[in-house]
């Protein structure tokens with residue numbers, strides 16, 4: 001039986017929400033975890049989990065189950081550039097950073113969801129859409145929900161954690177994101193079986209047709225892969241790009257895509273949106289914390305978001321626990337959340353954000369032009385945004401490969 005009173009309401013049970021719920025459940029806090037879907041459910045993603053996830057999964061107590069259930073451990077990664085050159089970074093003994101773990105989100109998110117709901121004080125409400133947060137005065141915050149078969153309901157708690165992803169209604173309601181198309185990517189992906197000649201590394205492929213953006217082939221087994229592509233939303237609009245057609249052309253004509261030619265597509269191609277980074281005015285309001293994609297925590301260069309979702313979910317859960325202990329839910333008190341995620345991964349983000357921002361500015365062209373003493377080939381390559389983006393990846397991979 002679900003009670004009426006909660007310490008914390010969490011909107012969204014993806015990696016961010018389920019991680020926050022597990023932290024609070026472990027501390028014995030009464031949590032209502034709401035999701036519009038019914039678990040296990042699909043989530044459009046590349047399904048790649050970097051080494052950064054492992055210590056976080058250990059903290060949540062699911063690392064062993066994850067190791068048992070993971071579909072594929074890549075031997076490293078390869079990047080093919082638009083001029084046909086390729087860099088492959090293979091895992092060396094003891095080098096954890098080059099490993100990418102592959103586990104479809106259908107299974108991975110269910111693992112985290114089950115982990116959260118094992119705690120007696122965590123109550124779940126599935127197939128229920130969070131539509132709005134209402135604050136009369138400061139707190140408690142009332143959360144309005146449209147529940148499948150039960151009409152409109154509302155629940156109140158002194159703390160709310162919004163983990164409802166890129167299309168968060170609460171973040172939109174509070175005007176947190178600036179919603180500039182330049183800060184979002186659109187993507188499509190599908191699962192392909194019976195691939196002949198699949199490599200044991202995750203593949204990123206740059207091509208002029210999609211730069212700044214990329215195609216990916218991420219193996220989930222010896223002959224199966226998650227395959228997709230994506231680029232900035234404003235370019236998709238300006239260039240009238242059809243991502244599905246682009247992916248089909250890639251498979252038909254690109255040397256790296258041809259191995260998929262006789263593969264079979266399992267299920268439909270699905271589209272998804274990614275918030276690319278630090279476009280956010282704030283991630284804290286009186287009584288509310290925002291985490292994961294709802295807070296724009298996705299690397300602006302690589303689009304990695306799962307590890308940041310888990311980590312920000314853990315930090316949000318811990319901050320909510322501390323706020324409950326102090327009986328203080330004010331924005332000022334909750335700003336320790338901002339301080340903690342900044343200390344943990346903010347620097348990396350602001351560097352990536354810096355690169356993304358400068359990539360779009362002519363000063364970067366000038367800077368590199370001077371740095372390489374007007375090398376004509378480099379100079380030419382840096383004249384367009386696509387080449388600049390590709391060079392960022394190239395430099396990053398070169399540093400790793402050395």
Ligand SMILES: Cc1cc2nc3c(=O)[nH]c(=O)nc-3n(C[C@H](O)[C@H](O)[C@H](O)COP(=O)(O)OP(=O)(O)OC[C@H]3O[C@@H](n4cnc5c(N)ncnc54)[C@H](O)[C@@H]3O)c2cc1C
Pocket residue numbers: 011012013014015016017034035036037043044045046047048049050128129130131163164165166167168169187188189228271272273274291292293294297298303304305306307309
């Ligand atoms: C095509 C694609 C490929 C990607 N590839 C990778 C990758 O390989 N590796 C990587 O690290 N990252 C990748 N990302 C990014 C990654 O998917 C996200 O960063 C990550 O899912 C964020 O987790 P989250 O918990 O914040 O949000 P989500 O995973 O989106 O979870 C949000 C949850 O909230 C629920 N929800 C949404 N709205 C409501 C509502 N109004 N009411 C109730 N519930 C709601 C949803 O059903 C969902 O369960 C990719 C993204 C896309 C689109």
